[in-house]
Amino acid sequence: MADEIKAAGIEKFDGTDFGYWKMQIEDYLYGKKLHLPLLGSKPEKMEAEEWQLLDRQVLGIIRLSLSRRVAHNVTKEKSTAKLMEALSGMYEKPSANNKVHLIKKLFNLKMVENTSVTQHLNNFNTITNQLSSVEIEFDDEIRALILLASLPSSWEGMRTAVSNSAGKSKLKYDDIRDLILAEEVRRKDSGESSSSGSALNINTRGGDTIEAHPEQIKNPDTEVKASLDPESRLNVGIVANLVISVGIAQNEETEADFCKRYHR
Template identity: 65%
Template sequence: MAADEGKMKIEKFDGADFGFWKMQIEDYLYQKKLYQPLSENKPEGMNDEDWTLLDRQALGVIRLTLSRNVAFNIAKEKTTAGLMAALSSMYEKPSASNKVHLMRRLFNLRMTEGASVAQHLNELNTVTTQLSSVGIEFDEEVRALILLSSLPESWNATVTAVSSSSGSNKLTFDDVRDLVLSEEIRRRESGESSTSSVLHTESRGRNSTRGNGRGRSNYRGRSKDRRSKSRNPNNSHSSKTVECWNCGKIGHYKNQCKSASKDHEAKAEANVTSTSGGDDALICSLESNEESWVLDSGASFHATSQKQFFERYVPGNLGKVYLGNDQPCAIIGKGVVKIKLNGSVWELKDVRHIPDLRKNLISVGQLASEGYTTIFHGDDWKISKGAMMVARGKKNGTLFMTAGGAVQLQLQQK
């Protein structure tokens, strides 16, 4: 409940967040020219009667912003200065228990997946401000690190990129805050388009055993046992609720389908791929020039489907990925790819070869682990290593893409 004071609303103080309430009430008293009674010193030239009236007016305003349980504790106070001193003694004193309580709040503070960054920043700033009021201060770098540490798992690649970008310089809270807010905007924009969404990493838990059938069940159980049952083509419940990934009809799996096979990859919708050996999944869209490379802070690794791009290519069985229709696609090799960009050649290492992938991916997280710094600013991006700028480019729709293609090598026959 809020106390209405003209056009302003001051939340009633109920014993929590005294520092914020104190700031609000002092600002209001100054706006209404009732601030003088906050000190016990009567202004020169003011008679006792006027001073008593002014003090009583300020006292009444403060009382109206207190909840019932707080107001009873200070009912005996008859002056504004005495009332504020009593409240400070009860709620602002830097006791050890109060410090422990605030530190626990700070350590347990973590942004939930999909939550607003602005709201999370507000909660973080509230706790650090309260700690400051009891004598615990954090410098800029510590505040920046606290913010990065409080981000959820889906932000891991961003955290790695930001942490690596500082080099020997200290992080500042304002810079990290601005980067996180910009990343949220980029993610929101990319999520609005199903055909040009930027790559990102998500966690998808998979059972160790997979059913032989291929279909999407309309039944969504939470437990792994339920999910396992919904994948079993012999299960009577699942056979009635699954959707065939070949013909799209309900009631059977793909391996039971009698319709002709269709090329689902031609659909203009995002493909989802996940490594069979882990929980990472790469989400990519289908519309882009095959010579261009998409830059994203959530991609797990560099990847391309074009074998002719590779130099020092090493073939091998490096696992599988699964597309959105659960079709397995093999990672059949890796190597070095050289990209011609901005008049120079940039070398990407450990690029995976996935023939069925529809985009060329540059992983910001992998770049960070190799010592590169990636900066997104508005519609521009740039990558540097030390003092040398390696690459730069502009935003294309909702994708951060390179403007150049890979150097295609002419292999000599021995």
């Protein structure tokens, strides 16, 4: 049974990330149609002896998914419901220390140069899910801003451009996530490393995408306008400002110097 649990991808619960482990073990038990003991009461149509055997089987399955240290804390529990209640009381109840630890972990999370964006997003979502389990929820825009702030310095151009383009509109986490993933794909396709200066990929209202490299811009209004399909034309001034923002961030210069250097 232990091998079967391991094969199902369920990690032994070691006292951390209780919410994730609980989700895994519940999904496993429901998939095996062994979930009734989780509900805590015997179905009316089930014999008492049959219920006791089922409850004991599920109790054993859950114990096998616990680390030795955690299992020692619940050895006295003799039913599935009592076992889960005890684990929840020890590891799921939000405490001030746990909240502080997770908040620090989130705000200290930084993506390392030349590492996987997908892995960084997984780490980010793991922490925010853990915070949700202790009743701390972030507004969607706050999540988007924290994610942007966690990117390395080589992404500063994109970060600045996105921030400037938002104006008074609220950023959406899903949009920022998709933009970051698309940028990683673009860098891989072009052979760039994460520490390389990035082009700016801009989605138009019609769904088209244009790519603008600050070092190639000599007349932003003309070149960007020419790149747009007539049916999906954006405000050219906004696009030009985005390109200029990337150039300023990447070259560490003022807007006046940037425009002077690239003005035709």
